[in-house]
Amino acid sequence: MTIPLLPRSPALRRRQIVLGGLAAVAAPWVRAQGDAPIRLVVPFTPGTGIDMIARQIGPGLTSRLNRPVFVDNKPGASGNIGTQEVARATPDGSTLLVSVNTLVMNAALYPGLPFNPMTDLAPVSLTSWGQLILVASLKSKIDSLQGLIARAKKEPGALNYGSPGAGTPHHLAMELLKNRAHVSLTHISYRGTAPAVTDMLGGQIDVMFLPIHVALQQVKAGKLKALAISSDKANPLLPDVPPLSTLNVGNLNVDMWYGVLAPAGTPKPVIDRLNKALDEILKDPAIKTAFEVQGMTPAHDTPDEFGRLMAADAKRWAELIKAQGITAQ
Template identity: 35%
Template structure:
């Protein structure tokens, strides 16, 4: 008669579990990646984040030796695509591209289907996107200082446009108002293009937006460039002072773009992708193209990107609370 002990019954079960875990274990860094990667852009095709992602992933594919599929999942200020990646298997094959909205959404929305700062982890900060502050050429101010003085003297005319409530341009303008004491009123639009006619006519006084979008209008004489939110003067606009030069270091800010992975993705795999991104960013042609997009290439380690996101979340949470901004 065969007698079954508890140990003998459990042994095959434990062996099966261990075999299953090994079968699904992440590959060693030297063997990774073994199949194509998927990168989700949580915005519609054709925008800057989409264009930058495709530019970088074409070169990243060469660095990693695997195809990279870029997938657009737009909606809810980046939440739909980001939420899908947050729920994806943390196996090193799914990533998401995020911008400034990723850090500010928790302060804007009462309910979210995922936790942006906990359910996703940093891979690489592609670059910072400084903003150009411009005012209407139809209005008197010609410099930053003149605009601040004019806005304080004409609060009923001091307005600023943005591409929507809670956008980066909106929050930077709110920060400008809080720091300078110039009480300017927010006028949201459904995108930048609808705002331009009102800016040209002076119906709206100012806007913060990318150099790439605004500089042609400055060169055309319809808008006046007042200041850059970059740390140093921008190559395409060398005559425009920075906020730091003007005495407002707290307005050295702007948007940014980078890559995240699901929380729990193994460190060695994340580091391998991060290192490959850095090599891409260091390529002269990619660096030049990003500058043309109005993006200052950065790179850095996954830990540095996580620290940066946390600092951004705190910075904008304070601005949002002071301004009383809430979205549903």
């Protein structure tokens, strides 16, 4: 005997449509489990802070997602080459970007970019915060933050400062200090951090912002003078170095954020699973220690929170770049 099928209710039909849609969205991710590797694109050279982050979180992603993970360094054009590659990648969770706040600075520095970091990338999670330290060469005879400002006001443009390139956080941090303190220093741009540090040790550069892990050894050895830290409070690695905020000239927090992003259009279930895995990884005490040795503080947030941070930072730096007349040249 044939049993007639009962007609489906409208509510049941809607539920089946929703579940079917979610299954279709998640299908590429499910098919990829234990199959295709995840590529962590680092748009800078090996050995940088961003590269370190990628190599620290990679094994944790492998164990939690059951997929091989590898780091792919794609340096060039201030991070734009590797970033563009991710922006154009298939949005299935197999290609991710590990980047720094240079990402949103570049949007204002390079108006002709073939991608928009705010619309062509999907925030996954913040991974950490990193501080910059303002250092002076011994030859400059600058021994304090207040002494630097006093000299710069007395002799406009006479002091110089270095950076690893136009538009880098090191460069824009100093431009923000100049803007807030109403002083003039001459910018000297280098191709990377190493040659700038070499010239600073030789006394050719007066002052410079450097990541803590780059400057720490030279400061501890007495070869560079630490003037100030970029965050609102002292860092345990250099507890006696005052924050820039002690100048009382407005917001001078120039901490760098680091995070993971995916191509725009990556399904929400994929983003959420990656976010959850990163949350677990960043809570690992071993990861915390590895980050802190590099002068970074592990941090995690939701994709929406990370997106809001990016938007606020993009606006802040775009306004500074315009006010200071900064170009990428």
